Amino acid sequence: MSRMKAIVFDFVQNQIYTNQEQVNGLTTKQVAEALNLQRSNASTLLNQLVQEKKLVKSTSRPVLYSLAEPIDEKDAFDVIIGANQSLKNAIQLAKAAVLYPKNPLNVLIQAKPGCGTSYLVDTLVDFAKRRQVLAKEAPYIKINCRNYSKDPHLLDEDLFGTNEDYANSVFEKAWSGILFLEAYDSLNTKQQNKILDFLNNKIPLFQEKKQSQPNNVMVILSIMPSKELLINQAIPLTIELPEIEKRSYKERFDLINHFFSREAVHSRRTIVVPSEVIRGLLLANFSYQVKELKMDITAACAKGYVRVINEGDQDIALSLADFKPEIKQSLLRVKENAMVFDELFGNVEHIIYDKNEGYLKEFGKNERLYLYEEIRNQYQSLSESGINELTITPLMNKYVQNLFNKYNYYNVFDDQYNITQLAKIVDAKVIQIVDFWLKTCKKELNREFKSSVFYGLCLHINSLLTLASNRQTLSQEEVTQFIQQYPEEYALSVQLSIELKSSST
Numbered sequence: 001m002s003r004m005k006a007i008v009f010d011f012v013q014n015q016i017y018t019n020q021e022q023v024n025g026l027t028t029k030q031v032a033e034a035l036n037l038q039r040s041n042a043s044t045l046l047n048q049l050v051q052e053k054k055l056v057k058s059t060s061r062p063v064l065y066s067l068a069e070p071i072d073e074k075d076a077f078d079v080i081i082g083a084n085q086s087l088k089n090a091i092q093l094a095k096a097a098v099l100y101p102k103n104p105l106n107v108l109i110q111a112k113p114g115c116g117t118s119y120l121v122d123t124l125v126d127f128a129k130r131r132q133v134l135a136k137e138a139p140y141i142k143i144n145c146r147n148y149s150k151d152p153h154l155l156d157e158d159l160f161g162t163n164e165d166y167a168n169s170v171f172e173k174a175w176s177g178i179l180f181l182e183a184y185d186s187l188n189t190k191q192q193n194k195i196l197d198f199l200n201n202k203i204p205l206f207q208e209k210k211q212s213q214p215n216n217v218m219v220i221l222s223i224m225p226s227k228e229l230l231i232n233q234a235i236p237l238t239i240e241l242p243e244i245e246k247r248s249y250k251e252r253f254d255l256i257n258h259f260f261s262r263e264a265v266h267s268r269r270t271i272v273v274p275s276e277v278i279r280g281l282l283l284a285n286f287s288y289q290v291k292e293l294k295m296d297i298t299a300a301c302a303k304g305y306v307r308v309i310n311e312g313d314q315d316i317a318l319s320l321a322d323f324k325p326e327i328k329q330s331l332l333r334v335k336e337n338a339m340v341f342d343e344l345f346g347n348v349e350h351i352i353y354d355k356n357e358g359y360l361k362e363f364g365k366n367e368r369l370y371l372y373e374e375i376r377n378q379y380q381s382l383s384e385s386g387i388n389e390l391t392i393t394p395l396m397n398k399y400v401q402n403l404f405n406k407y408n409y410y411n412v413f414d415d416q417y418n419i420t421q422l423a424k425i426v427d428a429k430v431i432q433i434v435d436f437w438l439k440t441c442k443k444e445l446n447r448e449f450k451s452s453v454f455y456g457l458c459l460h461i462n463s464l465l466t467l468a469s470n471r472q473t474l475s476q477e478e479v480t481q482f483i484q485q486y487p488e489e490y491a492l493s494v495q496l497s498i499e500l501k502s503s504s505t
Contacts, residue, residue: 004037008045009054010101011035016067017095017131025064076126080119081254086247087120090239094120097218097237098128104218106199108232110225111241114289117222118142120241121180124220128178139177141170146183152191160194166203174217184221185229192231195221199234244289249282249340252293256281257353259294263301264353269308270315271301271353276331277320278351279341283330296323343459426462429503434458437496444492461500 008031015022022030032042046065049055058064077083077091097105107124111117121142128134148155161169170179184192197203199219221231225240232238244252256278264271286292300323304316320328334341345351423431434457438449483490 005045005048007035007101008037008042009049010099012046012049012055012065013067014096014099014101017099025058025066027062027064029062031065076123076130080123081258082247082251085251086242090120090241093237093239094124095127098124098131098133103216104128104133105237106219106235107221108235108238109220109222109241110227110238111222112225112243112289114286114291115241115243116290117182117241118180120239121178121220121222125178128218134177139174140180141174141177142180142182143170144182146186149186152188155187156191159191164194166198171198171203171217176217178218178220180220180222182222184231185223185227192229195219196230196234199231244286244293249337249344252282253278253344255290255293256297257351259297260301260351260353263298264316264355267301267305267316268355269305269313270355271304272315272317273351273353274319275341275345275348275351277318277323277327278345279334279337280320280323280327280330282341282344283333283337284327285330296327339455426458427465430462430465430500431458433496433499433503434461437492437499440495441492445488465500 011031011034012026015026028039028043028046031037031046032039035042037045046055047057050057050065053068055065056068058066077095080087080091082088083091094107097107109117109120125134125140129136129138143155143158145155148158156164158170161167161172166172181195184195187195219235221235223229223231244255260271260273281293281297286296288295300318301316303322304318308314308316434454438454438457441447442449
């Protein structure tokens, strides 16, 4: 493959893997402009890559060039909790480092202990091997420098070889692979300088090695945030991992579900967790971040397991007493976050983690749709029983009120709008549109609306837009009937629909 053709292929591959806007492919114009090529030359190179079955060309207009081997629906990074939210930028940088043309880039990770640094690097290695940037048998050497605090001499031998000439060192062992040095900032100045010498290509052993084996070592270092070190100037890519309190409640809830589900599978027991425990875990502060959350859940499940170890297949039932006191103390902040919890798992007393299925039910958003379905089924049942429309209406009104009570739907609403709390879980555009629309309805219909109606609409609309569900909440016949009975209300509903649609485009 010619040099220019290789550059074009690397560019297309890099963009598809790291730029979500170009995941479906690139046009000739995009490639030409990015690489400063004449459009005709770019077209020739792209079509040659198609003939070589490295790229495929779409039949649509504009023509898009994409990889011949499609991206897996779920790559190694996609399954990470927060991949499209708090960790999105970190993952894009990690992919860019791996897929950088010619050789992967060295990486510096800034994160507090327990934020998932090791997990991210393990995933990066898996990604590099799946994408064939590294051979399957490529070495992956991991050293936690903090573990050598009591024996720095042993660390010197491992890092730089017995004679400190790098022979048989971790740098040589990791050649053509990846070397991960965790807690680099715990090294002394001499050790840090010797690693800088390696990164700056000042080691004779590796200058010779590059002649015969050109594949270099990808070096990944991790340090605490805000550390000003010389290494910051020697490594081109810096990845920052967020602390757990800076991650959304939804992400924290997903992490909690993942850890409990894993314990259910490991213990081969279904685990029943009171919702107050989940609330406490969501609100608690963890000095050692995600790692501490995981350890606390494991410890609590172990206590619960001991209670039923001789009870056959009995479930593990946990309580606040199985967790450290700080979890219970964090419940003092429940009221100010009540709306967040209602959105995440609704008004439930327990959450169940099945030993075979893991997290049994995603409460909250889906329940909004189940509520619609229950209303429709009840209406259909009454109609099929021969009850006339005048009788059905008050029965359905009562049924709907009972449903709201069942889901405790209005339990978190105050008489006045609490926009700050609502904005934590509902898109700001939705809040603005609903607020304006309700004011229009008040004027057009000459009606007053409680604040609970405002909150309810915001939550419902946000859930429906987020879920993008294929469920049809009303049949066409029911829609026609609604139009006939409530023409003014329907016209206003259409207006709301148009506003929402235009805001999302």
